[in-house]
Amino acid sequence: MRITLVGSRHFGVTTFDMLRNHGVEIARVVVADGEDRLAAAARAAGVEVTVQADPKLVVGSEIAEGTDLIVTAHSHARISQGALAAAKLGGIGYHPSLLPRHRGIAAVEWTIREGDPIAGGTVYHLAERMDAGAIAAQEWCFVKKGETARELWERALAPLGQKLLAQVIDYAKTHKSLPAKPQDEQFATRAPALSH
Template sequence: MKITIVGSRYFGSAALEALLKDGAEIAAVVVPTADDRLKSAAEAKGIPVTVQVDPKVVPAGEIPDGTDLIVTAHSHARVMPDAIAKAKLGGIGYHPSLLPRHRGIAAVEWTVKEGDPIAGGSIYHLADRMDAGAVAMQDWCFVKKGETARELWERALAPMGLDLIVRVARHAREHGSLPAKPQDEQFATKAPKIKE
């Protein structure tokens, strides 16, 4: 099973390492900029890299033929429907919240701002609406009193995300399919960027 990773920075390169360690075959990596950490990590391992023409969008032409699964890891780009359709099993992403709660770019910040006692992470199917696809797998953790968003991310949500990505990719490899449970829209909340 061939995976194409669409991602960036620390989390993208950590996801690459975690998937390789679990025996996944990485077809290619798609990054937003030429100086990205994930690009360097992939090139060091001889994995083909595509730098997005538009950092906000991933069209079908940037996903290599023969991709079975697209995995997004710290990507703020919209993977277009024709790109998702190009992969046999479609695409999945990690979102650092218990979806449908805190959909948006600042999920961890809103978890702290709202005083949620419990946080979590979700692997969801890439879909037309941002963070709204069916959930493949979730996990949760407690939030420490006084913990900042960055502390919560580093302590619990980033490691949880890597673990969930590996578990869902392994499930796809072993079963040729992905779990999918629709999100309950009545519990959806938004997590837009917080103005300083």
């Protein structure tokens, strides 16, 4: 299975490492910033790196030829319809909430702000609307009392992301398709960036 990984930062690197240990081929890494640590990790491993022409959008020509699946890991760019069409199975991303709850850039912060006793992670199909694609895998975890958003992310949600992405990739390798359960729109909530 050939994967184009779109991402950044620490979660991008841990996802890169997980994929490399998971018997898939990383055909290309796409980043918004050529100096990002994910770009450095990919170059060190001899994987081709492409820097997005537009940091907010990934286009079809930036996806490696023959890609089976696009995986996003800490990417804030929209994956265009053309990019999704360039991959046999489309694309998946990890969102640190129990979608459709807390759609948006600040999901973990909103989990803490709302006092949610339970958090979770969702691997979802990349779609036209942000964080609104069908659910491929989902799992919940408890939120500790007094925990910060960063602590919750590092303790539970980032490791959960690796686990769920690996599960969905294993499924895709076996079935040549992705599991898909539509999100129930009546439960959708927004998690826009919080101004401090």
